[in-house]
Amino acid sequence: MPLAATRTTTSSGCPGTGVGRVRRRGVPASRTRACMSVMTVMTPVIFCGYAAGGYGGPTDRPRGRPELRRRRMRILLLGASGYVGGALWSDWSVRHTVVGTRSARAVPGLIPLDLRDVGALRTLLLDSGFDLVVHAAGLVDLADAERRPDLAMELNAGSVQTLREAVRGTGTRILLLSTDNVFDGVADVYTESSARAPVNAYGRSKSVAEDFLAGEDGHLVVRIPLVYGRSVFADRFMARFARPRTAARTDVVCAPLYLPWLAGALEELWDGEGVFHLGGAQVVTRFELMAGVRDALDLPTEVVAVRGDDPAPAPRRPARLVLRSERHRLLGPGLDQALADLRRHRVSDR
Ligand SMILES: NC(=O)c1ccc[n+]([C@@H]2O[C@H](COP(=O)([O-])OP(=O)(O)OC[C@H]3O[C@@H](n4cnc5c(N)ncnc54)[C@H](OP(=O)(O)O)[C@@H]3O)[C@@H](O)[C@H]2O)c1
Numbered sequence: 095m096p097l098a099a100t101r102t103t104t105s106s107g108c109p110g111t112g113v114g115r116v117r118r119r120g121v122p123a124s125r126t127r128a129c130m131s132v133m134t135v136m137t138p139v140i141f142c143g144y145a146a147g148g149y150g151g152p153t154d155r156p157r158g159r160p161e162l163r164r165r166r167m168r169i170l171l172l173g174a175s176g177y178v179g180g181a182l183w184s185d186w187s188v189r190h191t192v193v194g195t196r197s198a199r200a201v202p203g204l205i206p207l208d209l210r211d212v213g214a215l216r217t218l219l220l221d222s223g224f225d226l227v228v229h230a231a232g233l234v235d236l237a238d239a240e241r242r243p244d245l246a247m248e249l250n251a252g253s254v255q256t257l258r259e260a261v262r263g264t265g266t267r268i269l270l271l272s273t274d275n276v277f278d279g280v281a282d283v284y285t286e287s288s289a290r291a292p293v294n295a296y297g298r299s300k301s302v303a304e305d306f307l308a309g310e311d312g313h314l315v316v317r318i319p320l321v322y323g324r325s326v327f328a329d330r331f332m333a334r335f336a337r338p339r340t341a342a343r344t345d346v347v348c349a350p351l352y353l354p355w356l357a358g359a360l361e362e363l364w365d366g367e368g369v370f371h372l373g374g375a376q377v378v379t380r381f382e383l384m385a386g387v388r389d390a391l392d393l394p395t396e397v398v399a400v401r402g403d404d405p406a407p408a409p410r411r412p413a414r415l416v417l418r419s420e421r422h423r424l425l426g427p428g429l430d431q432a433l434a435d436l437r438r439h440r441v442s443d444r
Pocket of ligand 1: 173178209210233274
């Protein structure tokens with residue numbers, strides 16, 4: 095059932111980021127800027143059954159506009175062995191030519207690459223003529239980033255600077271996966287034009303990474319919230335249920351995103367430019383999310399309700415992070431729909 099949504103948005107950009115502009119590929123930057131004071135973004139949202147991936151996915155998921163789906167993209171996916179990257183890898187590989195990288199995790203078919211190896215990164219880019227580099231690699235764990243802020247900055251931000259230099263003038267565009275942790279967690283919702291104010295080392299490194307793309311045409315930053323669901327190589331979220339008990343905060347609120355929905359949503363966005371937010375439809379506490387998954391899958395794991403800081407070294411976790419967009423109408427499935435999908439796929443796995 096194809097649905098079309100029209101939305102009017104301003105193009106003044108995000109205060110403090112400089113990366114809020116919207117431009118369609120093939121349109122000269124100068125012409126785009128001239129007509130960008132107010133522009134209309136057509137966001138046709140096409141729903142159809144889930145076909146790719148083999149690890150679950152909602153029935154109502156964005157599949158990309160038909161003209162984009164027909165175009166086979168050459169994609170370099172940094173961090174394909176990770177939790178998010180693995181899901182993107184298995185989904186996009188069906189329709190696009192995807193070269194994926196890994197670091198410590200030995201996954202057959204993925205190219206070993208250390209983000210700090212500037213020469214290797216440049217060689218990979220120069221040799222292959224990619225349309226898009228999707229950056230889903232780096233140091234993501236909040237506590238680890240707090241312990242090793244320099245490493246977080248080097249991996250999460252330094253690599254983006256290297257990439258930007260390497261693709262300049264080649265026509266290759268960068269899609270950086272960023273995070274809601276660039277915000278402080280005091281506002282009701284955050285849109286693309288909200289001011290950033292990270293309160294932890296991870297958020298600061300991602301905010302600097304975003305800045306590296308701010309002055310360049312053509313690149314995208316897509317901020318995503320906490321992601322949940324299954325993934326192929328590093329099933330980090332589901333791994334929490336392998337323990338007899340797992341703690342979950344009742345005082346941290348988010349609008350989490352169901353992972354199998356993400357690949358299609360990024361396909362909808364990747365012809366744009368600047369900062370985009372993707373959020374889940376439902377606002378829940380971390381405890382509600384974890385208990386919901388446990389109940390949906392009839393798992394024996396005890397989900398322990400906790401308040402206050404996580405165990406030391408406690409990362410400062412913003413209390414409320416709800417991402418919403420003023421640039422498009424995509425919204426990830428609500429918890430009930432996502433959990434039904436998760437359950438359906440578990441049953442069909444048996
Ligand atoms: N997960 C979430 O809830 C969430 C929320 C918001 C934003 N994000 C963003 O989504 C992206 C992916 O996150 P994730 O959850 O998938 O993280 P992840 O599971 O920890 O995956 C990280 C990826 O980075 C690779 N990597 C680590 N160190 C590297 C290095 N030195 N050189 C090259 N590659 C390296 C890892 O490779 P190996 O595994 O092979 O070592 C892995 O492929 C990140 O940009 C993150 O900021 C994630």
